[in-house]
Amino acid sequence: MNNDKNTTSNTSKIISKPRIISGITFIVLSIVLTLSFASYLMNWKADQSQAGTMADKTIQSSNIFGKIGDWLGNLFIFESIGVAAFVVAFLFFVFGTLIFKKNYFKPWKTISHSLFFICWTPIFFGAVTGGEGVLGGVYGYQIMDYLKSYIGSVGLWMVLFVSFALYFVLEFNLRPSSIKNKLNDINDNTFGKLKGLMPDSNEDFEADEELDREIVPEKLAVNEVPAKSDNDFSNIKVTQDFEPIKTPNKTTFVEDVQETQPESIVLSTEAPIEKPIVDKPIVIEKPLVETPAVKANDDITLNIEVKKEEVYVPTAEQQKSDDLVSKHGLYDHKLDLAKFQMPSVELLKDYGNEEITINHDELEENKDRIVGLLKTFNVGISEIKATIGPTVTLYEIVPEAGIRVSAIKKLQDDIALNLSALGIRIIAPMPGKGTIGIEVPRKNPTMVSMRSVVASPKFQTADMDLPIVFGKTISNEVFVADLAKMPHLLMAGATGQGKSVGINAILTSLIYKKHPSELKFVMVDPKKVELSLYSKIERHYLAKLPDTEDAIITDNAKVINTLNSLCIEMDQRYDLLKNAFCKNIKEYNAKFAQRKLNPENGHRYLPYIVLVVDEFADLIMTAGKEVEHPIARLAQLARAIGIHLIVATQRPSVNVITGMIKANFPARIAFRVISGVDSKTILDSPGAEQLVGRGDMLYFNGNDLTRLQCAFVDTPEVERIAEFVGEQKGYPDAYLLPEYSSDEGSSTVGAFDPNEKDQLFEEAARIVISTQQGSTSMLQRQLKLGYNRAGRIMDQLEAAGVVGGFNGAKAREVLISDLGSLERLFDELKGR
Numbered sequence: 001m002n003n004d005k006n007t008t009s010n011t012s013k014i015i016s017k018p019r020i021i022s023g024i025t026f027i028v029l030s031i032v033l034t035l036s037f038a039s040y041l042m043n044w045k046a047d048q049s050q051a052g053t054m055a056d057k058t059i060q061s062s063n064i065f066g067k068i069g070d071w072l073g074n075l076f077i078f079e080s081i082g083v084a085a086f087v088v089a090f091l092f093f094v095f096g097t098l099i100f101k102k103n104y105f106k107p108w109k110t111i112s113h114s115l116f117f118i119c120w121t122p123i124f125f126g127a128v129t130g131g132e133g134v135l136g137g138v139y140g141y142q143i144m145d146y147l148k149s150y151i152g153s154v155g156l157w158m159v160l161f162v163s164f165a166l167y168f169v170l171e172f173n174l175r176p177s178s179i180k181n182k183l184n185d186i187n188d189n190t191f192g193k194l195k196g197l198m199p200d201s202n203e204d205f206e207a208d209e210e211l212d213r214e215i216v217p218e219k220l221a222v223n224e225v226p227a228k229s230d231n232d233f234s235n236i237k238v239t240q241d242f243e244p245i246k247t248p249n250k251t252t253f254v255e256d257v258q259e260t261q262p263e264s265i266v267l268s269t270e271a272p273i274e275k276p277i278v279d280k281p282i283v284i285e286k287p288l289v290e291t292p293a294v295k296a297n298d299d300i301t302l303n304i305e306v307k308k309e310e311v312y313v314p315t316a317e318q319q320k321s322d323d324l325v326s327k328h329g330l331y332d333h334k335l336d337l338a339k340f341q342m343p344s345v346e347l348l349k350d351y352g353n354e355e356i357t358i359n360h361d362e363l364e365e366n367k368d369r370i371v372g373l374l375k376t377f378n379v380g381i382s383e384i385k386a387t388i389g390p391t392v393t394l395y396e397i398v399p400e401a402g403i404r405v406s407a408i409k410k411l412q413d414d415i416a417l418n419l420s421a422l423g424i425r426i427i428a429p430m431p432g433k434g435t436i437g438i439e440v441p442r443k444n445p446t447m448v449s450m451r452s453v454v455a456s457p458k459f460q461t462a463d464m465d466l467p468i469v470f471g472k473t474i475s476n477e478v479f480v481a482d483l484a485k486m487p488h489l490l491m492a493g494a495t496g497q498g499k500s501v502g503i504n505a506i507l508t509s510l511i512y513k514k515h516p517s518e519l520k521f522v523m524v525d526p527k528k529v530e531l532s533l534y535s536k537i538e539r540h541y542l543a544k545l546p547d548t549e550d551a552i553i554t555d556n557a558k559v560i561n562t563l564n565s566l567c568i569e570m571d572q573r574y575d576l577l578k579n580a581f582c583k584n585i586k587e588y589n590a591k592f593a594q595r596k597l598n599p600e601n602g603h604r605y606l607p608y609i610v611l612v613v614d615e616f617a618d619l620i621m622t623a624g625k626e627v628e629h630p631i632a633r634l635a636q637l638a639r640a641i642g643i644h645l646i647v648a649t650q651r652p653s654v655n656v657i658t659g660m661i662k663a664n665f666p667a668r669i670a671f672r673v674i675s676g677v678d679s680k681t682i683l684d685s686p687g688a689e690q691l692v693g694r695g696d697m698l699y700f701n702g703n704d705l706t707r708l709q710c711a712f713v714d715t716p717e718v719e720r721i722a723e724f725v726g727e728q729k730g731y732p733d734a735y736l737l738p739e740y741s742s743d744e745g746s747s748t749v750g751a752f753d754p755n756e757k758d759q760l761f762e763e764a765a766r767i768v769i770s771t772q773q774g775s776t777s778m779l780q781r782q783l784k785l786g787y788n789r790a791g792r793i794m795d796q797l798e799a800a801g802v803v804g805g806f807n808g809a810k811a812r813e814v815l816i817s818d819l820g821s822l823e824r825l826f827d828e829l830k831g832r
């Protein structure tokens with residue numbers, strides 16, 4: 001509104017006085033003409049007899065504007081164009097508004113419409129009345145008469161009809177087949193014409209909105225509905241076909257107020273009236289290809305825009321990849337190990353019936369204790385419900401009206417003490433429910449076997465990038481989560497509470513779902529024994545540093561190198577993704593499979609990499625920041641390029657799980673911990689100290705805390721799986737991570753020695769300058785070098801002053817901006 005006011009005041013400042021005067025004059029004239037014409041139409045018979053007696057004061061005129069009005073009416077209506085004279089009055093009004101710089105009307109469109117009606121209407125009325133009365137005026141009668149004498153009555157009507165039809169075709173750009181529809185529309189919509197004259201600006205729309213709202217009920221009643229009474233809209237039935245579009249795909253909109261419209265996409269608009277509302281679903285039968293303005297009703301124009309389907313025009317590169325795909329098919333990353341058999345469920349032990357047995361006595365006993373106890377604290381219960389899970393039973397209570405949840409929350413400790421059972425957890429309130437949950441451990445928990453969860457349809461059909469089946473929820477449902485979405489997982493739990501089993505469950509889940517070409521593990525096992533079983537699958541699923549014996553890293557010094565190497569792998573992957581214009585590994589691999597990425601440019605199929613650290617506390621204690629930094633860096637950045645971290649620890653204290661680590665691991669798992677403080681460290685909330693152990697765990701995904709019973713997978717089972725995989729044909733070696741030498745960061749580059757310069761030194765320098773990228777991995781790719789040689793060249797470039805110093809895993813700064821300066825530097829170096 002304010003805006004409107006401002007606009008108005010601004011406009012009035014700009015409009016000059018003569019303009020205001022002439023604008024007002026035109027508008028006043030249009031009013032005078034309209035009233036004179038209307039009055040003339042009512043009194044013309046009486047007044048015409050006095051025509052020509054203008055000067056005689058004794059003679060009175062019945063026209064509202066007296067003799068002048070009478071004269072105007074006679075001139076415009078009788079002697080000229082009949083009722084089309086009103087169009088002239090309307091044109092005066094339009095000119096008036098245009099002078100005021102108000103764009104209520106599109107000038108040329110308005111004039112062309114008006115001219116048509118000024119010409120056509122008199123002849124039409126002349127033909128209808130045969131010259132009787134004033135509706136067609138003298139002009140109308142004479143032209144009609146003239147035409148009739150030449151082409152006869154039929155010809156005359158044909159001319160009238162055809163000209164009217166042509167007018168619509170040209171003005172509304174109609175095809176002949178849709179004229180009928182449009183005519184129906186126009187007939188139904190007497191305001192439609194005026195609307196056609198309106199420009200689309202918001203300002204105008206707002207200005208007219210109120211007016212529109214007022215006339216809606218009337219229009220519905222008058223134009224569309226033979227309503228029995230004002231309030232009776234029950235038999236409103238409007239079926240309106242909208243203008244088909246000029247494309248081969250015929251599109252029709254049906255606006256139908258009938259209640260039943262099966263299988264239709266329905267957008268309903270509600271009439272802005274208090275009376276019964278008429279739903280007007282729009283049934284879209286075929287996809288739209290153009291952008292017509294569809295009139296939903298008399299007041300609101302619904303602009304539907306559907307983008308045209310893009311025509312696929314392959315570029316030369318795309319053409320090349322299309323040709324390759326049609327020749328060789330999509331790239332199959334599994335081809336190297338085409339005969340690889342995924343492990344079967346049979347390898348996992350069947351622990352027999354896992355159905356939950358209901359112990360009614362236990363349930364009743366717990367119920368009585370809970371109800372009785374709450375009563376002693378004056379907490380009345382209106383309802384209690386039990387959900388039996390594998391390890392705990394959840395009692396959900398609905399407190400009586402008037403009892404505050406906060407009051408019950410305060411009693412949490414007292415209730416736990418009084419129930420005196422281990423592992424009671426109170427959830428007040430249950431998220432998303434109006435109840436309070438009390439989890440009580442079962443006397444005889446049911447074991448959840450890995451076999452049962454791996455075989456479950458939920459896991460088998462999981463459409464996830466890295467599906468992990470953790471176990472079962474409290475309501476005995478299989479729980480599957482996507483590691484790729486987490487995207488990193490922090491696990492903690494006191495010793496003997498199920499952490500190692502948990503890690504095995506995660507690893508087996510992934511092995512059951514992913515082909516060796518799609519997934520690689522980097523395993524860090526400072527305890528030396530926990531992950532050693534997996535050494536058998538080294539050539540299938542493991543990744544390691546070049547020139548190292550064992551893929552499973554047990555030496556803390558090597559861990560630092562591996563983590564830094566992973567950082568290099570991450571940077572290389574980012575480079576690859578950047579060059580391929582891909583946002584993430586999924587897009588990149590899909591593009592690679594479509595043969596759009598040339599392996600000669602360094603592109604390759606990228607497997608997911610999962611880094612598993614079994615005892616993080618050990619690492620942090622011995623290596624501190626040297627480990628913390630690469631872990632945090634990987635956690636921050638590695639998600640998009642398919643590197644995911646699983647870090648486990650027995651000691652969830654703040655000096656192990658630092659703020660930096662925690663901030664980058666939104667997904668966390670807590671097995672039973674020793675104290676509430678530990679629980680807070682890992683989960684940011686207490687509760688893990690109340691768990692019962694043996695795989696009882698809390699999973700936190702950044703928002704919700706879910707209690708789960710971890711699936712049990714025993715060492716022999718893991719062994720069987722590892723053997724099954726290991727016995728099959730594998731790759732020649734483990735997946736090799738980029739080389740990283742620990743002294744790279746600290747190495748000081750001496751003075752440039754031309755005699756020791758690499759053969760590719762100059763070429764490498766030119767590549768660095770022309771790409772302005774001081775990246776070793778880029779040199780490796782472009783010159784097809786090993787990492788060590790590329791690293792040596794980079795050091796020489798640093799010594800020669802081409803690039804800046806080592807900058808962590810980031811590219812070095814390029815110190816020379818153009819090739820000309822580089823050539824001068826080469827000359828200088830030769831002169832030394």
Ligand SMILES: Nc1ncnc2c1ncn2[C@@H]1O[C@H](COP(=O)(O)OP(=O)(O)OP(=O)(O)O)[C@@H](O)[C@H]1O
Pocket residue numbers: 447448493494495496497498499500501502650694695696709710711712713
């Ligand atoms: N999900 C489970 N279901 C049933 N029992 C389990 C489960 N997880 C662990 N247990 C039992 O708890 C024992 C200890 O588990 P686990 O070895 O995983 O503990 P941990 O936390 O890794 O201990 P540590 O840190 O000392 O290695 C197992 O031998 C097993 O008997």
